[in-house]
Amino acid sequence: MELVNKWPKYYKQDVVTHYCPGCGHGIVHRIVAELLEEMDLGKQAYLVCPAGCAVLAYRYFDFDVIESAHGRGTAIATGAKRANPKLFVISYQGDGDLSAIGTAETIHSANRGENICVVFINNAVYGMTGGQMAPTSLIGQSTTTSPAGRNPDVDGYPLHITDVVAEFPGVTYAERVSVATPAGIRKTKKAIRNAFQTQVDGLGYSIVEVLSACPTNWKMDPVTSCKWIEEEMVKEYKPGLLTDKREERRKEKG
Amino acid sequence: MDKVFTSGNHCIAEAAIRAGCRCYFGYPITPQNELGEYMAANMRKVGGVFLQSESETAAINMVIGAASVGTRVLTSSSSPGVSLKQEGLSFLSGFEFPAVVVNMMRGGPGLGNIAPAQGDYFQATRGGGHGDYRTPVLAPASVQELADLTVKAFDLADKYRTPILLLGDGMMGQMKEPVVFPEPITGLPEKPWALKGRGDGASRYHASLILDSLEMERHNWKLVRKYREMAEKETLYELYMMEDADFVVVAYGTTARIAKGAIKRARKDGLKVGMVRPITLFPFPDKILQKVARQVKHFLVFEMSTGQMVEDVKMALDGLQTELSFHGRPGGVIPTPIEFSRVIHRYYRRMQK
Ligand SMILES: Cc1ncc(C[n+]2csc(CCOP(=O)(O)OP(=O)(O)O)c2C)c(N)n1
Numbered sequence: 126m127e128l129v130n131k132w133p134k135y136y137k138q139d140v141v142t143h144y145c146p147g148c149g150h151g152i153v154h155r156i157v158a159e160l161l162e163e164m165d166l167g168k169q170a171y172l173v174c175p176a177g178c179a180v181l182a183y184r185y186f187d188f189d190v191i192e193s194a195h196g197r198g199t200a201i202a203t204g205a206k207r208a209n210p211k212l213f214v215i216s217y218q219g220d221g222d223l224s225a226i227g228t229a230e231t232i233h234s235a236n237r238g239e240n241i242c243v244v245f246i247n248n249a250v251y252g253m254t255g256g257q258m259a260p261t262s263l264i265g266q267s268t269t270t271s272p273a274g275r276n277p278d279v280d281g282y283p284l285h286i287t288d289v290v291a292e293f294p295g296v297t298y299a300e301r302v303s304v305a306t307p308a309g310i311r312k313t314k315k316a317i318r319n320a321f322q323t324q325v326d327g328l329g330y331s332i333v334e335v336l337s338a339c340p341t342n343w344k345m346d347p348v349t350s351c352k353w354i355e356e357e358m359v360k361e362y363k364p365g366l367l368t369d370k371r372e373e374r375r376k377e378k379g
Numbered sequence: 380m381d382k383v384f385t386s387g388n389h390c391i392a393e394a395a396i397r398a399g400c401r402c403y404f405g406y407p408i409t410p411q412n413e414l415g416e417y418m419a420a421n422m423r424k425v426g427g428v429f430l431q432s433e434s435e436t437a438a439i440n441m442v443i444g445a446a447s448v449g450t451r452v453l454t455s456s457s458s459p460g461v462s463l464k465q466e467g468l469s470f471l472s473g474f475e476f477p478a479v480v481v482n483m484m485r486g487g488p489g490l491g492n493i494a495p496a497q498g499d500y501f502q503a504t505r506g507g508g509h510g511d512y513r514t515p516v517l518a519p520a521s522v523q524e525l526a527d528l529t530v531k532a533f534d535l536a537d538k539y540r541t542p543i544l545l546l547g548d549g550m551m552g553q554m555k556e557p558v559v560f561p562e563p564i565t566g567l568p569e570k571p572w573a574l575k576g577r578g579d580g581a582s583r584y585h586a587s588l589i590l591d592s593l594e595m596e597r598h599n600w601k602l603v604r605k606y607r608e609m610a611e612k613e614t615l616y617e618l619y620m621m622e623d624a625d626f627v628v629v630a631y632g633t634t635a636r637i638a639k640g641a642i643k644r645a646r647k648d649g650l651k652v653g654m655v656r657p658i659t660l661f662p663f664p665d666k667i668l669q670k671v672a673r674q675v676k677h678f679l680v681f682e683m684s685t686g687q688m689v690e691d692v693k694m695a696l697d698g699l700q701t702e703l704s705f706h707g708r709p710g711g712v713i714p715t716p717i718e719f720s721r722v723i724h725r726y727y728r729r730m731q732k
């Protein structure tokens with residue numbers, strides 16, 4: 126009998142996860158590791174992990190990893206990729222990291238069309254620091270810093286940063302996906318594969334936003350969390366392709 | 380190699396390229412814009428990277444990225460911009476990544492002004508960001524020294540795996556002098572720790588996060604040992620007219636240049652004045668000050684600030700029998716040699732009483 130579900134080559138074996146049960150980070154980690162193996166990119170991979178729950182990603186990833194100060198992932202990725210274009214560079218970031226403290230770095234690395242991939246985990250809260258309101262939190266969503274629910278009068282509106290950068294000419298590929306269902310997980314893998322291929326082909330910036338559960342801070346069990354993504358989160362953040370300029374880019378490059 | 384006539388800011392950029400620096404990230408701010416502009420014009424010609432970042436914060440984090448893969452990398456700014464770089468300096472120190480950071484100081488606090496000042500001494504020498512670390516600081520006092528110390532900064536950064544600050548001011552950056560550039564380097568030191576992709580080897584990571592407090596403590600002490608080793612081996616200073624001096628001026632950078640003019644005048648009037656000019660501000664040349672204390676009766680510290688290096692001098696002289704006084708002109712005021720020679724006269728007369 127053939128063994129179908131193999132341990133990914135670029136995922137360490139001797140570690141116990143620190144992620145909570147039902148957390149989306151682990152799913153996306155596995156997808157990243159699988160793709161690096163399938164696309165034969167692990168040997169030259171360089172991943173920037175964020176300040177956020179994924180700060181310990183290097184415990185799991187078995188390729189080169191650097192940690193970033195909160196929000197600065199795409200600046201570090203820019204420096205590394207510019208200095209050594211042979212590296213395959215990924216910036217892995219949370220929603221607080223990428224769309225609050227790192228907004229300037231996100232916008233400008235995207236606008237420069239850096240040839241890097243951004244994996245953006247949107248769980249609508251600051252997971253690591255205990256579930257505070259994020260720029261991405263839904264209207265009415267109760268968090269430790271919006272206990273009565275996010276009120277746009279005082280808290281502003283959910284920030285759609287991937288939609289914003291998708292408008293930029295420098296952003297070649299942008300897609301929003303969710304890991305709340307098996308079908309969504311398959312789509313996520315496909316989207317990240319496209320993003321990775323964009324960099325391999327030298328076509329510029331790609332970003333995949335992944336709607337991802339944080340059961341602990343949402344104060345829901347994992348199953349209810351996935352339902353909440355499918356029923357509530359997708360209303361605000363509609364999954365789908367946001368931009369795909371790969372053909373244009375290819376023509377420009379000749 | 381021929382002499383060329385060049386400004387301090389251009390000089391650092393050219394010396395950096397010759398030192399093998401292949402990445403420059405920076406954000407415009409007066410009085411150091413010419414440095415970035417020189418890089419914009421010349422870095423790509425040698426196959427290097429010039430990138431005008433969206434902020435100094437972004438620039439220093441790009442520096443981290445480039446340093447992490449083993450590239451010699453430079454960023455430059457002036458006071459307000461260097462405040463924004465403190466986050467990255469703390470991380471560079473934690474990661475133990477080499478990089479060179481230039482601060483051409485201006486008057487402050489706040490936006491202050493664009494005139495030369497020395498008000499960032501504390502920030503530079505104490506480790507201006509968070510956490511238990513320090514940054515080695517080189518303080519040139521001529522355009523030639525800017526060239527030499529730029530090359531040295533890259534070497535020290537690689538040797539000790541630490542960010543190095545090159546601390547000048549608006550005057551250092553803007554003034555033009557003849558300079559002989561060093562020959563371009565031919566090879567870079569090996570950096571086995573740099574991330575190059577795991578290839579067929581084992582994967583690696585760099586993290587400043589050390590959750591185990593005992594391990595964090597070990598890391599803190601490791602950094603201290605490194606700084607101690609630098610203090611032993613790398614401390615630099617200049618002695619000026621010290622042979623027979625019974626009165627010594629302590630000044631660095633621009634103020635040391637002004638002090639030289641003042642000392643020449645005082646010497647003409649028969650005053651036995653000399654100078655110790657710290658070239659490394661951290662590690663601070665305290666041993667030579669202690670030695671000089673046996674020879675002179677009075678120390679006069681001269682700074683373009685309200686008194687920052689004077690604290691290091693005080694610490695160096697702790698417990699020794701000497702007099703110490705301070706003369707400061709903060710805010711971007713450039714004192715003249717005549718003014719300072721009067722100050723020397725005043726304290727000299729007092730010392731003789
Ligand atoms: C400069 C700075 N400010 C604040 C923090 C504290 N902090 C660490 S992670 C984090 C938020 C993480 O949220 P997110 O990016 O959404 O990632 P998640 O944990 O949800 O995956 C914050 C505020 C920090 N590390 N650095």
Ligand code: SF4
Pocket residue numbers: 143144145146147148149150178248252253338339340341342
């Ligand atoms: S707090 Fe949330 S994001 Fe962090 S590990 Fe737990 S479930 Fe995942």
Ligand SMILES: [Mg+2]
Pocket residue numbers: 219220221246247248249250251252259
């Ligand atoms: Mg989050």
